[in-house]
Amino acid sequence: MAKTEKLLQRIAELERETGIRRTLFAACPNSTAVIKAAFRAAKRNNAPIYFAATLNQIDCDGGYTGMRPDEFVKLVRMEAAAVNFDGIYIVAIDHGGPWLKDKQRTEKWSTEAAMDGVKRSFEAALLAGYDLIHVDPTVDINVPAGQTIDIRLVAARTVELIRHCETFRRAKGLPEISYEVGTEEVHGGLADERTFDTFIAELKAGLAREGLSDIWPCFIVGKVGTDLHTTLFDTEVARSLTAKVRPLGSYIKGHYTDGVSNPQDYPLCGMGAANVGPEFTMSEYDGLAELERTEQKLLAEGRIAMRSRITETLKRLVEASGRWKKWLLPAEEGSAFGALSAERRTWLVKTGCRYIWQEPEALVARQRLYDNLRRVGMDPEEVVLGRIEHDMDKYFYAFNLVDLNNLL
Numbered sequence: 001m002a003k004t005e006k007l008l009q010r011i012a013e014l015e016r017e018t019g020i021r022r023t024l025f026a027a028c029p030n031s032t033a034v035i036k037a038a039f040r041a042a043k044r045n046n047a048p049i050y051f052a053a054t055l056n057q058i059d060c061d062g063g064y065t066g067m068r069p070d071e072f073v074k075l076v077r078m079e080a081a082a083v084n085f086d087g088i089y090i091v092a093i094d095h096g097g098p099w100l101k102d103k104q105r106t107e108k109w110s111t112e113a114a115m116d117g118v119k120r121s122f123e124a125a126l127l128a129g130y131d132l133i134h135v136d137p138t139v140d141i142n143v144p145a146g147q148t149i150d151i152r153l154v155a156a157r158t159v160e161l162i163r164h165c166e167t168f169r170r171a172k173g174l175p176e177i178s179y180e181v182g183t184e185e186v187h188g189g190l191a192d193e194r195t196f197d198t199f200i201a202e203l204k205a206g207l208a209r210e211g212l213s214d215i216w217p218c219f220i221v222g223k224v225g226t227d228l229h230t231t232l233f234d235t236e237v238a239r240s241l242t243a244k245v246r247p248l249g250s251y252i253k254g255h256y257t258d259g260v261s262n263p264q265d266y267p268l269c270g271m272g273a274a275n276v277g278p279e280f281t282m283s284e285y286d287g288l289a290e291l292e293r294t295e296q297k298l299l300a301e302g303r304i305a306m307r308s309r310i311t312e313t314l315k316r317l318v319e320a321s322g323r324w325k326k327w328l329l330p331a332e333e334g335s336a337f338g339a340l341s342a343e344r345r346t347w348l349v350k351t352g353c354r355y356i357w358q359e360p361e362a363l364v365a366r367q368r369l370y371d372n373l374r375r376v377g378m379d380p381e382e383v384v385l386g387r388i389e390h391d392m393d394k395y396f397y398a399f400n401l402v403d404l405n406n407l408l
Helices: 003-018 032-045 069-082 102-106 111-128 151-172 193-209 235-248 278-300 310-321 323-327 342-355 360-374 380-398
Strands: 024-027 049-054 089-096 132-135 178-181 219-221 251-254 273-276
Touching (some): 003 024, 003 089, 003 178, 024 380, 032 380, 069 089, 069 111, 089 111, 132 151, 151 178, 151 193, 193 235, 278 310, 278 342, 278 380, 360 380
Parallel strands (some): 024 049, 024 273, 049 089, 219 251, 251 273
16 A cells, blocks of 8 residues: 555544544645755654645756755655654655646647656656655646636546556556546636536546556545635535545545635545645745845844845846746736736745745845854744744644654
8 A cells, every 4th residue: 555545544543533633734845945844843743744746846857946856855855864754754746747837838838748748757756756646637738718628638638647657657666656636726627516526437437447446546636715816715615525535535635725714624624635835935935034124134233244135136036937927817917017016016926936946046145145144143044944834833733733643
C-alpha cells in the first residue's frame, strides 16, 4: 500500500476509535522559506505535513523556484533533518496536466506535445521519489473561449496519464504511489454534481478497460465553494460529495483553502486534505515588509548605509513578469497594472511574488535587507519564517492534526 493510503487508513481507524475527524494539510512549496517553515510548524505541532507542488513551481526545467523534482525531494529531506522531523511527510505533484504549465499555454503547444511534456514530468517525479501525483487534464487551449472541455475527454486523458505512470513505475520497479484526480476549476473541472458523477463513472470504466481496476485515486478534487477570491467553505456541498466518494475508497480534497473563514468545518465534513498556497506567499511578503519598516528606522538613525528597497523591487518585478494577468477578475480583463485599484495592485503583488522570488534583483534586495538587519543583531530569516509558521498553525489546529504523530 502506498504511503498516502496508509496514512489515510490510519486516520480512518483513529476516527472509528475516537470519533475525531482529521483533514491533511497540504502546503504548496512556492519558496524555500515555505518549505522550511512547514517543517518547523509540523515539528512544533507534532503533525504530518504534505507538499503539493505545481509544475509551474517545480519541474524538469526548474520551474519558477529553480528546482527540479530530484532537487526538491533532496531539499525536503534536508529540511526535515535540519529540525529533526521524524514524522510522515508527503511529496506530491499538484495540477499535473497538459497546458497547466504557463509556458505550454502561452507558447500554444500541440495536444501531443503538451501530453508528452506532462508524461516526462510525471516520470521525473516518479524517479525522484514523489508519493502522489495529481492528474488534472482539464485545460485544453483548443476549446473555444466560454466553453468547457467535455468531461468524458477529461476522464479519457486522466486514464491515459495514469496508465503511463503505472507502466513506467512498474517497468522501473518503483514503489506504489497514490493518485489525485479532478479539479475545482470551472473551465473543465468537477464544477457541479452531475459532471462529477459522469467523471467518476467514466474514470472507473476507463481504468477497468486498461486493466487498472486495482488503481483508484485516494483524492478527488471537489468544488467546495473556494477559489482565490472567496473564503467560505461550502459545508453542504462538501458533505454531499464526500458521501459519493467514500464508498469508492476516496476522499474529497479541497483546493484554494487560502484564508478560508471556516477551516474547522473541513474535518467535520469528512474532507481528506486541503491545499494552501498563495496565502503563504503573502505571509512571506508581509514578513519582508515588516523587516523593511525596521530597516527604514535604522537608516533614519544612521545605523545602516543604504536601503534594500525590497517591496519596491518586488512590485516592479511582479508587474514586469506579466503573470499577474492570470489572476485578473472578469471586469479587469485587459487592464494595465497601473489602472487597477491600489488594493488590487497590492493583492496581485503579494500573491504574485512567488513567481519572482528567484529573480536576481529579488535575491540581491533580500540579501541586502538581511545584511542590514544582521548588522544590528537581528535574525531576519527568523522573522520571515515565524510569520509563515504563524499562518500555518491555524490549519494544524483546525484540521485536528496537533500531536497526530504520536498516534501514527
